[in-house]
Every structure is written in C-alpha cells, then in structure tokens.
Amino acid sequence: MKKIFIKTLGCKVNQCESEAIRNALVASDRGFAAVDEGRADVVIVNTCTVTRKAAMQSRQAVRQAIRANPGARIVVTGCHAQTAPAELAAIDGVDLVVGNRDKHLIPRQIYSHPPAQASDEAPALGADIADIGRFQSLPGIAHGNRTRPFLKIQDGCNAFCTYCIVPHARGRSRSLPMDQVLDQVEQLGRLGYREAVLTGIHIGCYGHDLTPAIRLVDLLERIREAGSIDRVRVSSIEPVELTDAIIGLAASGEDTMGRLCPHFHIPLQSGDDGILERMHRPYRAGFFKDLVQGIVGRLPNAAIGVDTLIGFPGETDQAFENTYALIRSLPVAYLHVFPFSAREGTPAFSFEGQVPAQVIKNRCARMRRLGAKKRREFYHGHVGKVVTVLVEAARDRTTGRLKGFSDNYIPVCFDGPDDLINTFQPVDIQRLSSDGVPVGIVHS
Structure with missing residues (x-):
C-alpha cells in the first residue's frame, strides 16, 4: 500500500476538499492508504493565501513535508498554489503544483507527470480561475473522522x-x-x-x-x-x-x-x-x-x-x-x-x-x-439548562470525558460510556471548568 498524507492549511472549504481528495484516492484501485502521521509515499499540501502570513506558513509546510518525507512525491495545491504557482514550483523537492482550478483532477494527476528532477521546476497546473463558471465537484464525498462532516x-x-x-x-x-x-x-x-x-x-x-x-x-x-x-x-x-x-x-x-x-x-x-x-x-x-x-x-x-x-x-x-x-x-x-x-x-x-x-x-x-x-x-448563561449534544468520537484529552456540541455550538463535556458516541444526548450543564469549558451530566 502507498501511504498518502494530506496537510491542510486555512479554511473549512480547504478541509472539506482535502477530505474528498483523500477519500477518492483511498477508494481508487491504486492501493492508497491514508495516514495521519509518519512517513508517506505521497504528500499533498493544501495551501492558504488569505494573508501574507498564511502564504508564508504554506511555503513552510511544503518545505517541512519535503524534509520529513524523503523520496515522497510532493504535490502542492490550494489557494497559494493558484496565486503563486511558479514560486511553489521552484521549491526543490516539489513534484507537482495544482491550483484550485484543477484541484478536482488531483486523483488523476498525481502520477500523470514524472517526478521533478533536482535541476527542474515542477510542472504547475495553475490556469486563470476567473473564467470558471461552473461548480467543479471533487471526486467522492468529503467525510472522514469528523462527527459533523x-x-x-x-x-x-x-x-x-x-x-x-x-x-x-x-x-x-x-x-x-x-x-x-x-x-x-x-x-x-x-x-x-x-x-x-x-x-x-x-x-x-x-x-x-x-x-x-x-x-x-x-x-x-x-x-x-x-x-x-x-x-x-x-x-x-x-x-x-x-x-x-x-x-x-x-x-x-x-x-x-x-x-x-x-x-x-x-x-x-x-x-x-x-x-x-x-x-x-x-x-x-x-x-x-x-x-x-x-x-x-x-x-x-x-x-x-x-x-x-x-x-x-x-x-x-x-x-x-x-x-x-x-x-x-x-x-x-x-x-x-x-x-x-x-x-x-x-x-x-x-x-x-x-x-x-x-x-x-x-x-x-x-x-x-x-x-x-x-x-x-x-x-x-447556559449553566442550569439542558442542551442537546451530538457526542463526538474523540474524548476530551485532559479529563477523558465524552464531549460534543449543542445545536447552538456550546462544547460540553460529561461522563458516559462509548455507546453514546454519535448519538444526541440531553445534557444538563452544571458548571464551567477552571478553563471555562461547560461540564454537565446526561439529563434523565
């Protein structure tokens, strides 16, 4: 199996697109397995460019990926790849740059171009996006480890x-x-x-x-x-x-x-x-x-x-x-x-x-x-009130309690068994923890 890792910077849209790309690659017949850490055979960096700092952090993430994954195929995509493709293509170790216009093609493009040689710039697919008039769907539906995709x-x-x-x-x-x-x-x-x-x-x-x-x-x-x-x-x-x-x-x-x-x-x-x-x-x-x-x-x-x-x-x-x-x-x-x-x-x-x-x-x-x-x-203002919480899969790292969000976006921690995960639970918020997190009990 070829291991694939996707590093995502920026907004929820980027996160959604990264999940869709990952799911499409894992579902393909090319033998991909997604990893969240460790070395990978293919690394995709989904960049942000909303501020100068975000663009700088995107370039840093690309270089970190190259150092952490020697010999891996490095693909750079996202907003910074759309607005500054040549700058990213010139980074030694990048194999392919794909702007937002062509992001939906990534599952097909990963091996469509030979790896960049040390003396060469990576090919950059970053055509002008201004004339795109139709929504371009990424392959696959974006779902992953999130309780709320x-x-x-x-x-x-x-x-x-x-x-x-x-x-x-x-x-x-x-x-x-x-x-x-x-x-x-x-x-x-x-x-x-x-x-x-x-x-x-x-x-x-x-x-x-x-x-x-x-x-x-x-x-x-x-x-x-x-x-x-x-x-x-x-x-x-x-x-x-x-x-x-x-x-x-x-x-x-x-x-x-x-x-x-x-x-x-x-x-x-x-x-x-x-x-x-x-x-x-x-x-x-x-x-x-x-x-x-x-x-x-x-x-x-x-x-x-x-x-x-x-x-x-x-x-x-x-x-x-x-x-x-x-x-x-x-x-x-x-x-x-x-x-x-x-x-x-x-x-x-x-x-x-x-x-x-x-x-x-x-x-x-x-x-x-x-x-x-x-x-x-x-x-x-919600202490003493009962809120309906969608229980998430990951427990609170500090306390080990279950956690989840109410419909009005209040994060609540409470004790309970794993079989409550991905269910709606009425939780009576009783207090705020020392760091301000609402803590409650399941309302009976």
Missing part, C-alpha cells in the same frame, strides 16, 4: 472586498446544483452521520448562478423537507445574506429532521462606518447591530460568532473604539480576531494610513480579551 456547496466570491485576495484564488461564485447537494446530504445520512456543516467561500450567494436561480433558504427548506439528516449547520454567512427566512428555519422545533442549527457566524470586520466603506463592505454598523439583536430576540439561545479585522488602513483610535463598543454592546457568543495584513494584489495593499504593527497587536489583544469574556458569559 463538512459539505462544500459553493465556491468562489464576487464581493472583492479591498483587503481580500480570495476572489483571485477562488474565482467567481458558483454553486453545486441543488439535487446534488440533496443527494450528498442523503449519502451522509445513510453513512450514519447526524449533522452536516454546509460550507463555501461565499455561501450566502448559493444558487444565484444556477438556472433557474435559487436562494440558500430554498436549499435549506428542501433539506428539511427531505429529512435525511437530523440537523444542518451553516458556516460563515455575510450579514446582508442572513435573511429573516433563514433565521426562521432555525426556529423550527428541535425534533424537526433537517433543522437548521441556531448558530450563525457573521463577519463584521469593523464597527466603524468609514472603515466599512473603505473595505467595500455592503452594510453599516447600525445594520449589523439590528441584525444581531433581531436574531437573539427571536432565538434567545442562538450562538452568534463574529469576525473582526483589526488595523485596516485608516483605522484610527476612535474607529477601533467604535468596533469595540459595538461588539461589547451585542449578545455575541465568541469572536475571531484577525490582524490586518497588507496582501499584495489587493487595493488595500497600497492604501494610505497603514497602522503600525504594534498598535495592531495591542488592539487585537484587547479585542481577544473581550471575545474571551463574551464566550464565558455565553457559556455561563
């Missing part, structure tokens, strides 16, 4: 925010046809999965490119009607695309098959209207505030996650304070805090008013402290 239903982005390189790495928005999504959800249900996470680069645009055009809420309604899986969760969704109709689906009864989880991850980026305009974000702080308050007014236990981008060019002390004050005032469950990194190839790279690195670092630290406070408050 990712299902990629959309790719690409049309927004072109001034700080973001992703549209150049992923191309225009395109969607997996609804019948294929429903078929894959049904397959996951038949495989025994109880929950699926629908993911994409700009998932709120799902269906706009299909003929006839449909909306994300149409798909979610069809998944609920099909009833082939217990519950679904949506990954990050833009504020202007989180409609009343979508929120309403999360208000369905907990026993409704195919129910949408009351958990929304909504990118804010900035709470200052001037910065939002410079970012080319299509909403203002007041809209975001009304949206979050409206969700929690309708779904009091909903988990609201928020992305913030700190230190964007022109972010004054007051602009940062506006963002801080907005988040502090809202019933937010957790924050993802990102420092701005000037990304070559984006308009913001050359914007005036670049914020000093130390100022960005200090602001991020302060925002992360606020995020930790918000998270603890959200968890503490």
